[in-house]
Amino acid sequence: MFSRIKEDIKSVFERDPAARNSFEVLTNYPGMHAIWIHRLSNKLWRNDFKLIARLLSTFSRWLTGVEIHPGATLGRRFFIDHGMGIVIGETAEIGDDVTIYHGVTLGGTSWNAGKRHPTLRNNVVIGAGAQVLGPITIGEGGKVGSNSVVVKDVPANATAVGIPARIVNDKKATDEKTKREQAAKKFGFDAYAVSTDNPDPVAKAIGRLLDHMHLMDTKVADLCKEVNQLGGTVCQDALPELSVGEFMEDEKEAAERRKTYVDAFDPEI
Structure with missing residues (x-):
């Protein structure tokens, strides 16, 4: 557990120039607090202690302003910058080295059971205020611009912007x-x-x-x-x-x- 926390803190220095030292990150980054609490609530959820898991995630929401459903899957070195107003749904899947900013929603578009939230591959960046909705996939290295609304898949290494979002630098579109x-x-x-x-x-x-x-x-x-x-x-x-x-x-x-x-x-x- 402690090795994962050290890995998380190290990843913050790589992506946030405002971070000065490890103690500051440990005590003043609510996005990291939300991720660490989620790891515990996710273990409880997977071991069928669902009520306790939900109570813990609700406490995390109250403490950090970040709402992560205990059923969501988070990868390594996931970084939430600023936090506050972030919502990550139950069936969301997030890969390694992903960065998301405040006000982001990884939400669903259906009330039907099953996979209904987005999948973010490795090295994805989601800008502030963006809404990524439905069981779609943001390909590896993909980027979503601030305040965009994404309801379709984004190819690897492409950038999506606008409402509804459109691809602006996809190689196929460029060709x-x-x-x-x-x-x-x-x-x-x-x-x-x-x-x-x-x-x-x-x-x-x-x-x-x-x-x-x-x-x-x-x-x-x-x-x-x-x-x-x-x-x-x-x-x-x-x-x-x-x-x-x-x-x-x-x-x-x-x-x-x-x-x-x-x-x-x-x-x-």
């Missing part, structure tokens, strides 16, 4: 964004506003069209290559380049055209 920008340049469109995370529905629609065009273009290129290898002579001509300017009207001409329309319908204007 898709890069491909889309390349396709936009190839087809003569400005890549601005066709990113995968753009909230504009029109931009999203254009982005999906670019994805489709890029895929079809790739398939046609592969087909032409195979036909040519068999002795054919197809796809010899280069595709004509497109320019956005070709589809844009000169501002002066547009103004004159609008004036003509106005004069035709109301000469007094």
Whole structure:
């Protein structure tokens, strides 16, 4: 038990520059107190002393402001910074070297029995005020931004932010964004506003069209290559380049055209 406490205190120095010495951590970090009390209540819970376990966890909540259900599973070197307002549900599972800040909820979205709380893999960081809800998984090394609401799985080493949370640095999303920008340049469109995370529905629609065009273009290129290898002579001509300017009207001409329309319908204007 004491070796685990020493390990916990050491992990605090690695993640909190405000920690000055071991005695200060031992006496003034309510998040650590909540974890240490939970270890005892969790043992009682697993040995079917459930009422005593719940009473102990309630005492911990009163003492530290951190509510951890005695049935929750906590890994090694788990660090709760600041504590206060944290709720960790019964079926929550937390891996090693996880850090969460004040106001975080690891809650459920259903009243049904069974697994209904999140699973946090190793080295996860959950920002202050974030709500991670349901039987979802935050992958190893994943991060959740402050005040985010996460209701879907977060891949390993990805960062989720917003309400509802969306992935902002996932490798797959980044690769898709890069491909889309390349396709936009190839087809003569400005890549601005066709990113995968753009909230504009029109931009999203254009982005999906670019994805489709890029895929079809790739398939046609592969087909032409195979036909040519068999002795054919197809796809010899280069595709004509497109320019956005070709589809844009000169501002002066547009103004004159609008004036003509106005004069035709109301000469007094």
